[in-house]
Amino acid sequence: MIARRSNRNRSPGFTLIEVMVALAIAALGLAAVTASVSQMIGAATAMQQRSYASWIAQNKIAEMRLANVVPDVSSSSGEVDYANREWAWRATVSETGIENLFRLDVAVSIAGSDDVIRTVSGFIGEPGIPGQSNLAWSRGTRGTGALE
Numbered sequence: 001m002i003a004r005r006s007n008r009n010r011s012p013g014f015t016l017i018e019v020m021v022a023l024a025i026a027a028l029g030l031a032a033v034t035a036s037v038s039q040m041i042g043a044a045t046a047m048q049q050r051s052y053a054s055w056i057a058q059n060k061i062a063e064m065r066l067a068n069v070v071p072d073v074s075s076s077s078g079e080v081d082y083a084n085r086e087w088a089w090r091a092t093v094s095e096t097g098i099e100n101l102f103r104l105d106v107a108v109s110i111a112g113s114d115d116v117i118r119t120v121s122g123f124i125g126e127p128g129i130p131g132q133s134n135l136a137w138s139r140g141t142r143g144t145g146a147l148e
Contacts, residue, residue, distance in 0.1 A: 049117050052083050053108035057120035060089055060106045068127040071102050079111050086111035093124075100126035 014022075064071060077090040088111045094103045107119040 049110070052085075053087065053118035054120060056080060056082055056087055056089060056108045057106035057118060058122075060091055061104055061120065061122035061124075064091070064104060065122075065124055068130075070100065070126055071104070071124055073102070088112075096123070 071093045073093050073095055075090060075092045077088065079086055079088050081087075088109050090107045092105045092107075094105070096103050102124045104122045104124055105119055106122075107116045109116050
């Protein structure tokens with residue numbers, strides 16, 4: 001007669017090997033999720049810094065335009081406190097080859113760092129009499145936007 005094993009002696013549940021394999025799979029999955037979240041946080045921080053640097057550069061260009069003076073071909077730099085952080089900017093004014101039109105390049109970085117986060121370019125023309133440019137647009141109109 002052949003002896004049969006009884007399943008009654010075997011307890012229900014997982015073996016140690018099965019539990020270890022399941023834990024290894026869970027650990028790999030959690031590591032991948034953690035790496036992905038870390039990468040997304042880094043990308044969001046970089047995007048935030050680029051946005052702030054762009055706004056700072058655009059503000060600097062607007063300030064120079066609103067000064068209403070012909071800029072000198074030169075470079076200037078400074079620091080500004082923006083969004084609870086110190087930022088450094090460097091503005092370079094250069095000629096364009098067109099009389100009284102100057103190119104302005106503003107590079108922005110975090111203060112104390114040489115890595116430029118964003119460079120924005122703009123143009124500054126010869127200052128005009130305040131309100132004169134609006135007259136050029138309103139000549140020949142009858143309030144409807146049509147020319148006479």
